Amino acid sequence: MNEIQSLLRRYGGQLVLLLALLFLWIGWQVSRPEEGSEVDTAVSNPDAALVEVTPFVVDIDPGAPTPAVIFSPGELPQLVDDALSPEMVPLTYQGQLPEHTFETYVVERGDTPGGIAEKFGIKPETLLGGNASLSQESSLLQTGVELVILPIDGVLHDVAPGDTLESISALYAVPVEDIIAYEPNRLEFPYRLYPETQIMVPGAVREVFVWNPPTLESVGGTSWEGRNIKPLIVGSGVFIYPVGSRNFTQYYWYGHRAIDIGLVEGTAVYAADDGTVTYAAWNNYGYGNLIVVNHGNGFETFYAHLSSINAVPGQIVYKGNLIGLSGNTGNSSGPHIHFEIRLNGNQDDPCWYIGCG
Numbered sequence: 001m002n003e004i005q006s007l008l009r010r011y012g013g014q015l016v017l018l019l020a021l022l023f024l025w026i027g028w029q030v031s032r033p034e035e036g037s038e039v040d041t042a043v044s045n046p047d048a049a050l051v052e053v054t055p056f057v058v059d060i061d062p063g064a065p066t067p068a069v070i071f072s073p074g075e076l077p078q079l080v081d082d083a084l085s086p087e088m089v090p091l092t093y094q095g096q097l098p099e100h101t102f103e104t105y106v107v108e109r110g111d112t113p114g115g116i117a118e119k120f121g122i123k124p125e126t127l128l129g130g131n132a133s134l135s136q137e138s139s140l141l142q143t144g145v146e147l148v149i150l151p152i153d154g155v156l157h158d159v160a161p162g163d164t165l166e167s168i169s170a171l172y173a174v175p176v177e178d179i180i181a182y183e184p185n186r187l188e189f190p191y192r193l194y195p196e197t198q199i200m201v202p203g204a205v206r207e208v209f210v211w212n213p214p215t216l217e218s219v220g221g222t223s224w225e226g227r228n229i230k231p232l233i234v235g236s237g238v239f240i241y242p243v244g245s246r247n248f249t250q251y252y253w254y255g256h257r258a259i260d261i262g263l264v265e266g267t268a269v270y271a272a273d274d275g276t277v278t279y280a281a282w283n284n285y286g287y288g289n290l291i292v293v294n295h296g297n298g299f300e301t302f303y304a305h306l307s308s309i310n311a312v313p314g315q316i317v318y319k320g321n322l323i324g325l326s327g328n329t330g331n332s333s334g335p336h337i338h339f340e341i342r343l344n345g346n347q348d349d350p351c352w353y354i355g356c357g
Contacts, residue, residue, distance in 0.1 A: 096186040098197050100156075102130070103149040107142060110334050112250045112260075120149050128206045128255050129155035142331050152182075155204040161195045168193075172204035208255055212345065213279040213292040213300065219314045233316050235273035235295030239353045240319060242272050242303055242339050243326065248356060249336055257347035258302070258340035259356065265307055265335040267326040271317040272301045272339075272354070280311045287338065288330020291323055302340035305332045 105116060113134070117124040128134045130148040150156060157168055165187075169176045178201075180187045185199045193199065243261055250260040275295035283290040289306035307327025317323055328335040341350045350356075 095188060095190075095192050095194075097194060098185050098199050100184050100198065100200065102151070105147045105149055107145045107147060107333060109143050110249070110262075111143075113255055114250065114253065116147070122150065123153050124256075125205050125254050126150050126153045128208065129153070129201075129204065132158075132206065134255065143333050150200070152200070152202055154200055154202040155206045156198050157201050157204075159193045159195050159197050159199060163193050163195070165191050165193065168199070168201060172201050174201050174204050178202050205254070208257075209285075210347070211283070211285045211287075213294075213302075214313070216276060216278060216294040216296065219276065219278045219294075232296070233274055233276060234297050235275050235299060236319070237273070237295075237297055237299065239272040239301070239341065239350075240270070241354055242269050242301070243267055243337050246356075249334070251356065252349040252351060257349075258304075258338050259350045260336045260338055262334060262336045263326050265325075265327050267337075268322055269303050269306065269324045269326055269337060271319055271321045271323050272341075273299070273319045275299075275301070275317060277311045277313055277315045277317060277323070280309050280313055280315075283330065286331035288332060289324070289327060290330075293317060293323075298344045300342045302338070302342070304338035304340070305329050305336060 103120070105120070107116075113124040113127050117127055127147060127149075130150040134147075148156070154174075155172060157163075157172075165176045165179055168174075169179065179185060179199065180191065182200050182202050187199075243263055245261050245263040245267070247262040248259060249262040250256055252259060269291075271293055273293075273295050275293040277291060278294045278300075279290060279292035281290070282288065283304070287302070287304035289304075289309050291303045291306065291309060291311055293301045293303075295301070303324060305327055306324040306329060308325040309323075310325070311317060311323045326335060326337045332338075339350055341348050341353055
């Protein structure tokens with residue numbers, strides 16, 4: 001039955017025309033006078049005597065069923081440019097798939113996002129756009145990792161089921177027209193997107209994942225000063241350098257909201273201000289061995305990629321106390337300290353507070 005319906009959809013218009021022509025031909029054949037008949041003689045010889053001709057009559061039984069071909073409204077032939085043409089079946093339409101070509105780069109020891117981006121003439125944010133894993137943590141660069149280098153600034157979006165141009169446009173705040181205009185996306189009307197493909201969103205910036213440590217209220221005191229109660233200590237708001245080195249290997253930017261200071265593994269790391277340790281353990285989001293100090297005044301400081309941790313959650317520490325040793329743990333391309341300052345949960349530029357000149 002499905003095959004018949006499919007044939008009717010495809011050739012219904014032509015069938016109707018053929019049937020009409022067939023009925024006209026049959027009618028003409030039935031009504032055409034035979035050669036040598038009286039009617040034929042009268043037509044060919046006007047002077048011949050007129051003869052009575054019995055008219056052709058089709059006897060129709062009113063009670064007999066009328067044969068009919070039934071079409072659903074969607075299956076009827078459609079007039080397109082004054083010509084009969086079967087309607088396109090949407091489920092069988094296949095548009096062009098995106099066709100992208102990218103360079104790749106293998107991270108070397110000491111590389112930074114800014115330095116890599118400069119080599120290829122793109123913004124550092126575009127490294128995040130072509131490598132979703134980098135947005136999981138601000139310094140997810142490990143030696144030997146292969147990065148995708150996008151040809152223009154933007155985001156390479158993985159198309160998911162249900163994605164539309166409008167939803168992607170809203171996600172990245174980029175006009176639909178800009179996405180269509182990028183030729184390697186190969187978008188053509190009706191602009192269908194196909195899951196498990198990738199399309200380029202020019203000018204977009206990928207959102208960066210931010211991991212949040214435990215709150216001060218969730219940590220009980222374990223130091224002598226805390227006496228096993230929630231510690232009450234407030235920092236001064238004036239910070240010192242966490243290490244003795246000023247060898248900056250990476251500054252604060254959109255994808256790295258901290259500073260990195262290169263130094264020999266095992267260098268002493270100090271608390272930048274008075275506060276309470278809320279996290280002191282391995283971190284699964286690229287920080288490696290991490291210590292977080294909450295200063296009780298809205299400020300928090302992060303000390304990442306450590307080789308050794310000399311503090312515990314709930315412990316009160318004072319400015320200048322030794323809390324750990326520098327290292328190369330987690331996602332790191334060389335020994336350094338990743339130092340972060342947050343105010344009310346927002347990642348600020350540490351150089352505003354400690355100076356980086």
